[in-house]
Every structure is written in C-alpha cells, then in structure tokens.
Amino acid sequence: MKPSHIEHLGIAVTSLDATIPFFEFLTGSKCYSIEEVADQKVKTAFFKVGQTKIELLEPTCPESTIAKFIEKNGGRGGVHHVAFNVENVAEALKECEAAGIQLIDKAPRKGAENLMIAFLHPKSTCSVLTEICEQPK
Numbered sequence: 001m002k003p004s005h006i007e008h009l010g011i012a013v014t015s016l017d018a019t020i021p022f023f024e025f026l027t028g029s030k031c032y033s034i035e036e037v038a039d040q041k042v043k044t045a046f047f048k049v050g051q052t053k054i055e056l057l058e059p060t061c062p063e064s065t066i067a068k069f070i071e072k073n074g075g076r077g078g079v080h081h082v083a084f085n086v087e088n089v090a091e092a093l094k095e096c097e098a099a100g101i102q103l104i105d106k107a108p109r110k111g112a113e114n115l116m117i118a119f120l121h122p123k124s125t126c127s128v129l130t131e132i133c134e135q136p137k
C-alpha cells in the first residue's frame with residue numbers, strides 16, 4: 001500500500017470548545033479549521049504537527065459512532081483512529097481486499113477537508129480503526 005505518511009490521528013472528544021485550547025498548547029499551533037461532517041455526525045477541529053494533523057471529533061448527536069465510542073470509553077474521549085495518506089484510495093482498497101483485510105468502506109467517500117477516505121475494519125487491523133485517505137487533486 002505504501003502510504004507516504006500518517007495524515008492524521010483522529011481523537012474523540014466530548015467538546016471541541018473545552019479541548020481546543022489544550023491541543024493548541026500541545027501542538028504549538030492554532031486550530032486552523034472547524035468543519036461539520038454531516039454524514040458522519042461529527043464536528044471536527046484540525047491542528048498541524050509537521051505534515052501530520054490532529055483531528056478532534058465531537059459527536060453532533062447521540063447516534064454518532066463517535067458518541068458511542070465515547071460512551072464505551074466511560075464517557076471520556078480518546079484516540080479513535082489513525083489515517084494513512086495514500087496516492088489512490090480506490091487502489092489501496094483493492095490491495096487491502098486482496099490481502100484479506102476486512103473493509104468498512106468498499107469504495108472511497110468524501111471526508112473532512114475534501115479528502116477521499118475509506119475505513120478498514122479493526123478486526124483486521126490489530127483493533128486500531130484505520131483510515132486511508134487521498135488528498136484532493
């Protein structure tokens with residue numbers, strides 16, 4: 001699959017407002033984007049750490065998978081997923097499928113920041129929810 005770098009780490013939080021100041025301190029950078037991703041029922045906030053980003057995810061409703069993740073985590077947030085940057089998500093998905101990796105998304109879909117994204121199933125990825133993503137062309 002040969003990803004070029006870790007594109008971002010997704011971290012679930014109960015409140016963007018409450019956690020943005022800490023991540024601004026931690027990364028030494030201002031939050032540069034806040035975006036709602038309606039089909040994932042989350043609001044996201046982004047920070048840069050070199051080429052890699054931190055993506056905070058706040059659920060926008062109780063049915064959000066992020067809300068369920070927080071609930072399972074005793075009401076606290078935590079690291080939710082790791083995202084690898086690849087040249088072509090559709091190709092990478094084919095490679096993963098051929099390698100017997102269980103896919104959550106059979107085809108790429110649009111994520112935050114206009115990235116094309118797809119998730120691999122944690123059952124096949126050492127229990128780490130794994131996203132692969134492709135920069136907008």
Ligand code: ZN
Nearest residue numbers: 010055083131
């Ligand atoms: Zn992500």
